[in-house]
Amino acid sequence: MMLKVPETSQILAQDSAAKTPVSLIDQFGREVDYIRLSITDRCDFRCVYCMGEDMQFLPRDEVLSLEECARLVKVFVTLGVSKVRITGGEPLVRKNALWLFEEVGKLEGLNELVLTTNGSQLEKQAQDLRNAGVKRINISVDSLNADRFKKITRTGELDKVLRGIQAAKLAGFENIKLNTVLMRGMNDDEAIPLVDFAIEQQLDISFIEEMPLGEVDHTRESTFVSNVDTLEILQSRYPLVASAETTGGPARYWQVANTSTKIGFISPHSHNFCESCNRVRITCKGELFLCLGQEDKVDLMPLLRNYPDDDQPLIDAIVDSMAIKPKGHDFDLRRAEPAVIRFMSHTGG
Ligand code: SAM
Ligand code: SF4
DSSP, X not given: OOOOOOTTSSOEEOOTTSSOOEEEEOTTSOEEOEEEXXXXXXXXXOOTTTOOXXXXXXXGGGSOOHHHHHHHHHHHHHTTOOEEEEESSOGGGSTTXXXXXXXXXXXXXXXXXXXXXXXXXXXXXXXXXHHHTOOEEEEEOOOSSHHHHHHHHSSOOHHHHHHHHHHHHHXXXXXXXXXXXXXXXXXXXXXXHHHHHHHHHTOEEEEEOOOOBSOOSSXXXXXXXXXXXXXXXXXXXXXXXXXXXXXXXXXXXXXXXXXXXXXXXXXXXXXXOXXXXXXXXXXXXXXXXXXXXXXXXXXXXXXXXXXXXXXXXXXXXXXXXXXXXXXXOOOOTTSSSOSBSSOHHHHOO
C-alpha cells in the first residue's frame, strides 16, 4: 500500500530503506509510537474507582468489530507505531479476543504486543495469549485479602486472579507486572504486603494514583493516596534504587535491591509526565483520544465503516489528529465534577 504524505501534516518521511516509512509527530515534537486499544467497555468486575455500581454498556453495533480493531492496528503500525496495548474494560471477556491477538501478533513492524487485564480469565487463556505473541502482561490486583478484593472489585474472586497469575508465570511472558490503585480507607495499608508478594513471585508492581475519570460512588479526593507517600513507606522498608527506565509515560521505576522486582509509580497528580507522552488511546467505539485527561478526539469508526476497502481516509485522519494532541492533562482532585466524563473502562487504561 502506498502511503500519502500530506504536505501540511506533522508526519516525517524517513529513509526509504528503513522498515518504518513514516512516523507520527505531534505539534510539540513528541513522537507517537504507542497505541492503547480498548476492545470492550464491558467487564466482569466493577472496581469502585473505575465504574459505578450500575453501568450502562454500549450496544454491540456501537463497538468496533474485532476485524475493525485488527485493521486499525495495522494502519497504525504502517504509520510507525511499534507498541500496542490491548485493554478495556476487560479485554479477555470479549468473545474471540484471542483471534485479534493472533492477527496483531503477526504484524511486521510491531515490536511489542502487550495486555492489561484483571486476570480473571488468565487461568484459561494465558498460554494461548503467549503463543499469539503477547510479550508482557499487566494484571490488576488491589488487595491480597479476599474480602477486601471482593469489596473493591464488587464481583471479583481473588483466588481466581491468583490462579491466573500462576498460569501467566507458567506461560512464560517476558514480564508480568501487577497494577495497584491504593485508596484511602480501603487498601492503603497494603503497599508492603503487595510488594512482598511481588518479590516472592518475582513480578514487578506499579502503583497507579486514582484519576478522576467518570463519576463513581465516592469523591476522588476522599480516597486519594499520593504516590509520594507510598514511595516513602516503601523506602522505609526496602532498599530502593532509582531506575533510569522509562516507557515514555507517567511511570517512574525503582529496583528493589537484590531482587528481580521493579516498583513503578504512575503519578499523574504528583508527577507530571506529559512532556514525554508517546501514546494515544482508541476506545472500543473507535474514538481516537489524543490524551487520557482531555476530550480532544477524532471518530475513526465512520471512516472504517464508510471506506471498507480504502485506508487512505483513515490514514489522513490519524496523521491530522497529531495537530490536536494537547500539551497535557488537567487533573484536579478538588473539582467536584470528574475531569473527564468518560470512565477509564471506556477509554482503556
Ligand atoms: N480490566 C483491566 C484491568 O483492570 O487491568 C484493563 C482495563 S483497566 C481500565 C486498566 C487499568 O486502569 C487498571 O490497572 C485499573 O486499576 C486502572 N484504573 C481504572 N480506573 C482508574 C482510575 N479512575 N484511576 C486510576 N486507575 C484506574
Ligand atoms: Fe473492570 Fe479493569 Fe475497570 Fe476493574 S479496573 S472495573 S477490572 S475495567
